[in-house]
Amino acid sequence: MQGSVDVGHLVDRHPKVTPDRLIAQLTPPPTFADVSFDTYLPDAAEPTQAAAVQVCRQFCAQAVERRAGKKKLFGRREVLPGVGLYLDGGFGVGKTHLLASSYYELPEPKAFATFGELTQLASVFGFVECIELLSDYVVVCIDEFELDDPGNTTLISRLLSQLVERGVSVAATSNTLPEQLGEGRFAAQDFLREINTLAAIFTTVRIDGPDYRHRDLPAAPEPLSDNEVATRAARTPGATLDDFDALCAHLATMHPSRYLTLIEGVSEVFITGVHGIDDQNVALRLVSLTDRLYDAGIPVVASGSKMDAVFSEEMLAGGFRKKYLRATSRLLALTAAGQTGRTIT
Structure with a gap:
């Protein structure tokens, strides 16, 4: 039996997060460090799960093509808009597993962030600087996409729209369809333009199944x-x-x-x-x-x-x-x- 040890307290901790740390932590969490499309085990009773794997693989191929651009005369390349993928489904159907698998499938530079981390990144670096920081990325993966207030609605809508225009592809997970983001939380009708802009970025893929x-x-x-x-x-x-x-x-x-x-x-x-x-x-x-x-x-x-x-x-x-x-x-x-x-x- 283990002996008694000194126990720490979270209330005694006062962490600081530097800008460099914010960037460094834009990777999948430890519980998804070793996942891949091959380790995702679709439920045979839920065909949408196997279909979602194929769509994610296609998204990865398209993201690489879009980042490479279109070849023009004299060796120049035309920037092509990125593509968007939105994994919608209930709790515990493997959305984050597939999102992290997409991240690992794609080449650098790339980012994986929770919605809160993304909004914090924009507030720390500034809107314009955040766009410049991410504009050369192949993909930005956003887990548990949320729009909890009007400010975040406008901020993320404009950020993602400009990144997509610059060739960055965006993959996201949520339990709410893009056109329904913000419902019941604030006057969504007042921000319909921003919400519709977000919805237009994504191809939505529904994943059904019980919470594993x-x-x-x-x-x-x-x-x-x-x-x-x-x-x-x-x-x-x-x-x-x-x-x-x-x-x-x-x-x-x-x-x-x-x-x-x-x-x-x-x-x-x-x-x-x-x-x-x-x-x-x-x-x-x-x-x-x-x-x-x-x-x-x-x-x-x-x-x-x-x-x-x-x-x-x-x-x-x-x-x-x-x-x-x-x-x-x-x-x-x-x-x-x-x-x-x-x-x-």
Whole structure:
């Protein structure tokens, strides 16, 4: 049995993210570091999954052709617009697996970012500088495409439109069709032009199927007691132990783009006193942290409420419903891994 170790706390960490670090982390998360089209296993009962693999392969071939341009006289090449691919589907059908596989299939330079990382990149470097930074890329892959406010709608619409015009291809995943982005979150009709511009960039591919994270998993693990959580944390090298409310308050002190650095080097996250949330801002920050934990494959062990009861029924009925459902799905996988030792995939 392992002896007791000094337990760190996420609330004691105050990460900084430099511009160079932002660029360096534009790669698929660790849980998708070794994926490929060949390792994607389509469900035989869901033909859209096998079809999506073929479309992704075609997209990669087209992206290379578009980046090369069209040969003209005197050895010059005409810049051709990039192509767009939009993988739409429910939770856990393998969209990120296919997106990461597309990234690995394509040559450098290329980028893989969450939607939040992309908006942060634009805010750090500036809109014009961000376009110049990415304009020579073969592809920009965007995981979990979200448009949560009018500013992001306009920013990302213009950014992607100009990148595509310069020959950059764009692949994205989401649980919402492009023409429906922003519905229920703000006055989408006021930004219809921007949303339609985004929709025009992409060819949408629907992927159906059940959430693979719930296969062979219980609905939600029974939470441990506070003492059990603290005892296990003390026996786990590289673990962190935090009170739920204190952790949520700490997340509010930094931009979500820093959450990846916040959990860097952590082996397992232990949390006491988990309870339901009724504050939208707190909930969205928890969603962002959950995404980073899931991407990094870091298990979670918690006391208090079950993880499928964190987001209120009112929230699950609101405009961020799909985001909260995705987070719940991932929290269940993280806590199941924490209690059973299963690998997070």
